[in-house]
Amino acid sequence: DSGVTQTPxxxxxxxxxxxxxxCSPRSGDLSVYWYQQSLDQGLQFxxxxxxGEERAKGNILExxxxxxxxxxHSELNxxxxxxxxxxxxxxxxxxxxxxxxxxxxxxxxxLTVL
Amino acid sequence: SQQGEEDPQALSxxxxxxxxxxxxxxTSINNLQWYRQNSGRGLVHLILIRSNEREKHSGRLxxxxxxxxKSSSLLITASRAADTASYFCATAxxxxxxxxxxLVFGKGTKLTVNP
Numbered sequence: 483d484s485g486v487t488q489t490p491x492x493x494x495x496x497x498x499x500x501x502x503x504x505c506s507p508r509s510g511d512l513s514v515y516w517y518q519q520s521l522d523q524g525l526q527f528x529x530x531x532x533x534g535e536e537r538a539k540g541n542i543l544e545x546x547x548x549x550x551x552x553x554x555h556s557e558l559n560x561x562x563x564x565x566x567x568x569x570x571x572x573x574x575x576x577x578x579x580x581x582x583x584x585x586x587x588x589x590x591x592x593l594t595v596l
Numbered sequence: 597s598q599q600g601e602e603d604p605q606a607l608s609x610x611x612x613x614x615x616x617x618x619x620x621x622x623t624s625i626n627n628l629q630w631y632r633q634n635s636g637r638g639l640v641h642l643i644l645i646r647s648n649e650r651e652k653h654s655g656r657l658x659x660x661x662x663x664x665x666k667s668s669s670l671l672i673t674a675s676r677a678a679d680t681a682s683y684f685c686a687t688a689x690x691x692x693x694x695x696x697x698x699l700v701f702g703k704g705t706k707l708t709v710n711p
Binding site: 530 | 626636644688698700701702704
């Protein structure tokens with residue numbers, strides 16, 4: 483158990499809908515990262531937050547957004563969903579904002595868009 | 597941006613044998629990390645090796661780093677069925693000058709250890 487929690491574990495929805503994925507980092511970790519894992523693209527970095535502020539952006543679509551709240555939990559919002567958004571979404575946390583340190587991953591949310 | 601590429605894509609061995617996975621990357625790095633992922637689950641950090649280190653051990657894991665060849669290898673000795681998983685190397689890609697870095701993962705090596 484990494485100490486990172488993600489909810490829900492599974493999500494099935496329809497095209498055009500909007501969903502919110504939630505992540506709670508390990509106790510004491512200020513940095514949260516979101517990743518998308520699909521069969522064709524592999525594991526792709528989406529976005530990073532550190533202590534409530536956006537720190538780095540990766541391959542995140544404009545239809546996607548995220549935020550980190552004062553209690554350090556983070557939410558990833560996916561809107562106008564398309565079939566291609568079906569993937570595993572992981573949240574990871576680390577103690578520093580630096581991407582050079584090890585990251586601790588949650589169990590993931592499996593999103594299926596029908 | 598730099599990216600780790602693992603080789604082979606898939607590896608099948610018998611319990612008790614050693615498993616070796618390789619990773620190549622493109623540009624200079626600060627460190628290289630190895631992660632394990634059991635099917636459909638989150639990644640687990642295994643080991644981090646810094647650019648000034650050549651070899652590192654952790655239990656049955658041995659990681660080497662050759663910065664001149666831009667390559668790393670992960671050796672799992674005396675493998676067990678429970679080692680069956682995908683293994684990823686990750687390198688840090690600096691996003692902005694003075695800014696944060698992101699981990700860039702390869703596509704992984706799928707290891708199957710047969711009992």
